[in-house]
Amino acid sequence: MSNRRRLGVMGGTFDPVHHGHLVAASEVQARFDLDEVIFVPTGEPWQKTSRVVSASEDRYLMTVIATASNPRFSVSRVDIDRDGPTYTVDTLTDLKAAHPDADLFFITGADALEQIVSWRRAADVFHLAHFIGVTRPGYELNGQHLPEGSVSLVEVPAMAISSTACRARTASGMPVWYLVPDGVVQYISKRGLYSVPD
Template sequence: MKIGLYFGSFNPVHTGHLIIASHIANHTDLDQVWLVVSPQNPLKPSAVLLNEYDRLHLVRLAIENDPQLKVSEIEFKLPRPSYTIDTLIHLQEKYPKHTFSVIMGSDSYQNLPRWKNASLLMNQYRIIVYMRPGFPVEETEGVNLVQLNAPLLDISSTIIRNTIKSGKTIRYLVPDNVRAEIESNHYYK
């Protein structure tokens, strides 16, 4: 089975994430896209993160009826902070019959050389990059790179959190069941 791993803190998951994941599932040879909820990103402060199990639950709600998408909590069981290469090695051992690719935006791809064991990651795994405006991708020798355009929404988890804090609605920014869960639990207030 060919699996694309879409890593993120998903704080919270929003419609933009889901459009990208679905588009990549539909327009590549992947059998499934797994949204890997990162409990702690080594390049981001964790102070603004909602509890990891609450974020995981919101992603589950968001994709509950989509067979192409799956949520993964694999990084919850690994040492922190989680590094993509460690997660990939762990998943390869756990699912030896699966082939894993890493999904990222072209903005993240530009930072890839700073990642732990970046050369191993780029040489051993296919990287599927969706283009973001202002972040061109240069082909790197030896990298199994797939570039594609995905429909992008100019929204972010930060915008959603700030919208909630200001007492305004996040309708249409997140799936309705995710919005209901955030509102009923007073997340991000």
């Protein structure tokens, strides 16, 4: 058995972080025997130009609140402290430099995995980490077009929750209790986030 640390990397906009993210990370942590899962909120997301994304500091703090009670979860600032849009290749390169003794496992939902595979420089990222694609309600998870051996597909308990739905519910006065952690409900309210539709 190798004694290298096994680090999960869960990238996302986390606007806001919700229980779908947390269940997916927890399931992969257990199934892959990961020492830690690092949540990495994105900087200015380049794929989401159609709406204004919340300040990275708010998204970072909500992610800290949501993960604080789990001893195997932590949050990294690598993407929010880097200027410009976030590319997964940069995220993984920075984390590899910070944890040279670790093997990285990049955790991603079926929707995001599909996009990654379509990138121009997709092949590069598969050298930096093993990829773990998790199921997500409404998205088909299949192994088509994936480089052989570099991606595992995992079924996680279905949680039909999205950040988009959480924002829409908040804007229309509907509760997000039990969709996001209690502290995140309170943080959204304290900062008045998502008071207007996307």
